[in-house]
Amino acid sequence: MEYQVHPETKIGRVHLTVTDLARSLAFYTERLGLQALRHGANATLLGVDKRVILALTENPDARPAGRTTGLFHFAVLVPTRSDLAHALRRLVEKGT
Numbered sequence: 001m002e003y004q005v006h007p008e009t010k011i012g013r014v015h016l017t018v019t020d021l022a023r024s025l026a027f028y029t030e031r032l033g034l035q036a037l038r039h040g041a042n043a044t045l046l047g048v049d050k051r052v053i054l055a056l057t058e059n060p061d062a063r064p065a066g067r068t069t070g071l072f073h074f075a076v077l078v079p080t081r082s083d084l085a086h087a088l089r090r091l092v093e094k095g096t
Contacts, residue, residue, distance in 0.1 A: 021058035
């Protein structure tokens with residue numbers, strides 16, 4: 001039997017623990033174009049138009065779990081091919 005995720009399924013926000021919040025914040029805002037929506041001492045919520053997409057929490061002592069690959073990637077679905085082209089252009093212009 002083949003299992004498939006329903007086409008209307010949506011993913012909630014992604015939570016990442018990072019060792020350097022300022023560095024990660026710069027990447028996601030300057031290179032990907034997300035907006036910092038709420039910023040605390042060791043955590044930031046990022047998104048678009050008040051909708052949170054990504055939660056970053058800083059832990060300078062965080063290390064990848066042993067014998068795992070860790071986070072490989074997460075995807076951001078953009079509405080149109082034109083939006084994808086704009087995102088790609090931004091990444092290229094920023095040298096990412």
